[in-house]
Amino acid sequence: MAASDSAPAQGAPQHVDILVVGCAVVTMDDAGTVMTNGAIAIADGAIVWIGEASQARGRFTAANTLDGSGRIAMPGLIDAHLHTGQQLLRGKMASLARRRPLKIPIWKNYYIPFEGMLEPEDVYLSGMVAYTNLLQVGTTCFAEAGGPHPDEMGRAAMEVGVRGFIALSTVDQSRGTGAAVPGSMLMTTDQALERNVSLVKRWKSNDRVQAWLALRQIITCSPELIRGIASAAIELDVKIHTHLAEGTYEVDYALENFGKRSAEWLADMGVLNERLHCAHSVTLSPEEMDLYVRYKPSACHCAFNNYAIGAPPLIEMWRRGVAIGLGTDGAAAWGSLDIFQVAHAAKVGQQALWGTPNHIRTALSSDELLKIATRGGARALGMADQIGSLEVGKRADLLLVDTRDMDQYPADDPLFVASSLVVGRDVRDVIVDGKLVMKDREILTVDMEQLHARLARRLPQIMERFDRMVA
Numbered sequence: 001m002a003a004s005d006s007a008p009a010q011g012a013p014q015h016v017d018i019l020v021v022g023c024a025v026v027t028m029d030d031a032g033t034v035m036t037n038g039a040i041a042i043a044d045g046a047i048v049w050i051g052e053a054s055q056a057r058g059r060f061t062a063a064n065t066l067d068g069s070g071r072i073a074m075p076g077l078i079d080a081h082l083h084t085g086q087q088l089l090r091g092k093m094a095s096l097a098r099r100r101p102l103k104i105p106i107w108k109n110y111y112i113p114f115e116g117m118l119e120p121e122d123v124y125l126s127g128m129v130a131y132t133n134l135l136q137v138g139t140t141c142f143a144e145a146g147g148p149h150p151d152e153m154g155r156a157a158m159e160v161g162v163r164g165f166i167a168l169s170t171v172d173q174s175r176g177t178g179a180a181v182p183g184s185m186l187m188t189t190d191q192a193l194e195r196n197v198s199l200v201k202r203w204k205s206n207d208r209v210q211a212w213l214a215l216r217q218i219i220t221c222s223p224e225l226i227r228g229i230a231s232a233a234i235e236l237d238v239k240i241h242t243h244l245a246e247g248t249y250e251v252d253y254a255l256e257n258f259g260k261r262s263a264e265w266l267a268d269m270g271v272l273n274e275r276l277h278c279a280h281s282v283t284l285s286p287e288e289m290d291l292y293v294r295y296k297p298s299a300c301h302c303a304f305n306n307y308a309i310g311a312p313p314l315i316e317m318w319r320r321g322v323a324i325g326l327g328t329d330g331a332a333a334w335g336s337l338d339i340f341q342v343a344h345a346a347k348v349g350q351q352a353l354w355g356t357p358n359h360i361r362t363a364l365s366s367d368e369l370l371k372i373a374t375r376g377g378a379r380a381l382g383m384a385d386q387i388g389s390l391e392v393g394k395r396a397d398l399l400l401v402d403t404r405d406m407d408q409y410p411a412d413d414p415l416f417v418a419s420s421l422v423v424g425r426d427v428r429d430v431i432v433d434g435k436l437v438m439k440d441r442e443i444l445t446v447d448m449e450q451l452h453a454r455l456a457r458r459l460p461q462i463m464e465r466f467d468r469m470v471a
């Protein structure tokens with residue numbers, strides 16, 4: 001940790017944009033530094049100083065000083081697998097399931113048809129809801145899995161002030177899917193490649209929001225497209241977001257068509273590398289796990305639904321150095337976009353799978369899970385040098401969480417409170433890229449009343465169409 005020296009401030013005070021002072025600080029740096037009465041100075045979007053509150057006095061003048069008393073400052077969380085286009089489906093699957101059994105798999109029968117009928121403006125609205133939601137639960141950076149009209153996601157993300165990587169839903173074949181891919185979602189191989197590349201180029205010079213390439217998954221993408229996207233990733237120096245090892249049906253598909261399991265097949269094609277970001281990564285053989293360690297694709301553990309897929313090897317990936325973060329899989333899948341809750345669910349899931357059967361009291365600790373949600377996510381997104389911890393020189397993406405609730409009393413260990421007790425709704429203030437975007441739970445960047453009014457007009461029309469479609 002830099003700059004927490006005890007020497008008195010010399011000369012004229014330094015002017016900064018934001019000074020957060022008087023809070024506990026959970027830095028998540030390599031040394032695990034925790035302060036009980038700290039201060040953080042932010043200028044030009046970056047953290048320029050961290051130290052004891054007493055040392056900050058007289059050292060800085062700030063355009064905006066935030067009183068951190070009764071709060072913990074901690075790094076913003078990272079959602080490494082989000083479906084922006086499914087945001088407005090929140091709760092819908094549960095209510096449909098009460099009326100009749102859902103068609104399986106859900107993503108092909110409901111999610112893709114829903115995304116396929118969204119107009120650009122609908123995706124913009126979904127983005128406004130999803131990204132303000134992210135800030136409200138302490139997520140400052142997301143990786144979009146790939147959806148319709150990604151430029152509209154980017155527009156929303158820029159307005160809301162969140163950091164993120166947008167992506168296009170990329171499908172060039174519907175064979176073997178057992179469900180119709182809507183025409184608006186299905187592209188030729190050339191179109192799929194061109195639209196992905198031009199999307200990345202359009203957002204390349206942007207700072208906080210950029211675009212990745214995408215492959216929906218191996219069943220809906222031709223081998224030719226997979227190879228094309230993989231070489232484009234090298235040329236454009238970006239990552240590819242995909243779903244991998246997401247179910248038994250996918251493994252069977254790979255074995256039937258290629259005589260190999262999913263990750264083995266991608267490794268043979270030279271595509272399983274550090275540019276590939278593989279959401280889920282659940283149904284893996286021991287040999288495929290070795291391929292992850294060897295070729296270094298990143299992964300995302302979506303605890304809300306990974307345990308319905310199989311036995312997700314989060315603990316093994318984390319221990320063996322695979323770049324893995326946590327993800328929600330979007331609001332349609334479970335309902336919540338709260339990564340704090342994903343971490344808690346992952347802890348119980350890993351304990352049930354790997355801890356208890358081997359008589360290990362704690363398979364993965366809450367502290368480790370918070371590290372996966374911050375440092376792990378940053379590494380998985382290729383952003384380890386910029387976000388994921390509170391350190392001088394990193395971008396200023398941070399949260400102030402309240403610690404005065406009786407639900408936290410009398411715990412006074414900031415790391416315990418942050419990793420075990422805090423949930424998203426305890427987040428009070430959010431700073432992204434050095435800008436205060438939420439203060440006392442009020443989103444400062446968006447006219448929320450106007451957003452609610454627009455949703456009240458448009459949402460019933462969207463759902464009426466969807467109901468007719470899946471009836």
Ligand SMILES: [Zn+2]
Binds near residue numbers: 081083145279329
């Ligand atoms: Zn997904």
